[in-house]
């Protein structure tokens with residue numbers, strides 16, 4: 467995202483038409499899935515130009531609320547007005563016509579298609595002959611991308627873009643003007659779940675300028691600091707109910723955490739956990755690893771150690787772990803696990819050698835969304851319950867229940883398809899899937915993306931416990947606070963190389979940011 471000075475024009479006509487009506491008015495909206503009351507009757511008002519944060523633990527109903535506004539779900543009851551006009555329940559067309567625009571948690575992009583095609587999804591550029599006019603489409607795409615503050619070649623295939631840029635494409639698509647007029651309500655469901663701090667700041671700039679143009683914004687996040695940075699109002703959900711709607715100015719962090727979790731957080735700190743012994747065996751050893759995006763990486767991880775990988779988008783951080791695992795081709799270099807060399811490009815052999823890899827994108831590579839949560843949890847290692855001639859279902863169920871309770875997966879029903887769980891709860895299942903293989907080497911890419919703050923603390927404990935139990939752990943994360951909390955040592959990447967290593971008291975956000983930007987001089991500025 468190149469600049470923060472994005473402007474989104476809202477026509478005067480749109481403002482006149484709606485007068486002083488709230489941008490969004492929700493009365494008594496509710497939604498159940500079978501016995502699950504995902505949303506209890508809920509009321510909410512949002513003014514034009516207001517940034518309204520929507521918070522709540524995993525499974526508290528945020529995405530359901532949003533999907534009822536988008537027409538994806540038909541609410542069981544209640545009424546919704548957008549700019550004073552009534553939304554037809556369950557109608558995506560009505561939602562769009564009233565000016566509601568959405569960037570969903572999974573972005574809804576087609577990874578194998580180009581940026582241009584993704585921007586055109588649902589639209590299309592007609593020429594007199596009824597064919598799509600390539601040049602016009604490209605021009606419009608560039609304008610759309612500029613509106614979202616990014617400079618991306620529309621011909622790029624989406625899956626080759628960083629998460630930050632993929633998010634920007636989704637925002638650009640949501641904000642593109644069309645026949646139904648300008649957006650009146652922009653809804654962002656965890657837009658920053660996978661963005662590093664620097665890019666979060668840029669996204670927040672986009673949000674502010676969208677709001678300045680008179681568009682109301684619903685902003686879903688698990689990152690509390692973002693609420694204070696961008697929102698005027700915050701609504702907290704718990705178990706499908708509204709706990710409170712408050713002016714952000716009236717709250718501080720502890721008060722908001724209290725609303726969210728009903729108490730204080732029990733955070734971990736790697737410095738106060740078991741330290742890896744100096745003589746502990748090296749479990750993972752990487753030498754001169756080079757791929758398209760990383761260059762000459764040397765890395766050793768000892769038993770009991772948690773090593774962090776930091777770096778901005780494009781630094782190589784995002785692909786290092788999958789390159790070690792074998793998902794991304796390596797050009798040269800060696801990777802050894804417990805002394806034995808891993809063949810390049812063979813994730814299957816890596817798993818056999820005791821490596822577990824939690825990928826950063828649960829939708830694309832981590833999960834089989836139509837299988838049940840139990841099947842997903844058991845996917846990585848079926849041998850445990852393999853009793854000729856078939857799996858021992860009972861043992862499997864028992865073990866599964868254990869993981870569900872250990873990782874606080876909600877609802878505790880492993881027989882549902884993974885798709886019926888909220889985003890954060892899906893992430894817990896996938897985390898458990900790899901943890902249960904008791905790996906020698908545990909590679910975690912954005913382990914706490916999309917999980918709520920209480921769960922994040924829980925996963926951090928599990929990471930340190932896995933190390934204490936004898937694994938060598940590598941955590942790659944865009945969340946610098948997370949790295950400081952769980953890692954004994956942090957490698958900071960820049961331009962595909964390791965720019966420096968931080969440990970002990972040197973593990974600070976400032977040091978990480980200086981190393982990752984190569985800007986030690988900024989300290990004086």
Ligand SMILES: Nc1ncnc2c1ncn2[C@@H]1O[C@H](COP(=O)(O)OP(=O)(O)OP(=O)(O)O)[C@@H](O)[C@H]1O
Pocket residue numbers: 499502503504522523524525526527528529530531571876877885886887888889890891916918
């Ligand atoms: N398609 C579905 N079928 C059945 N249950 C569902 C479905 N979608 C959501 N649920 C349930 O509804 C509840 C609310 O889920 P929702 O996705 O709205 O949570 P959320 O607040 O967005 O959580 P997260 O922070 O994890 O994204 C959860 O109990 C979830 O399991």
Ligand SMILES: [Mg+2]
Pocket residue numbers: 528529530571655888889890
């Ligand atoms: Mg959600």
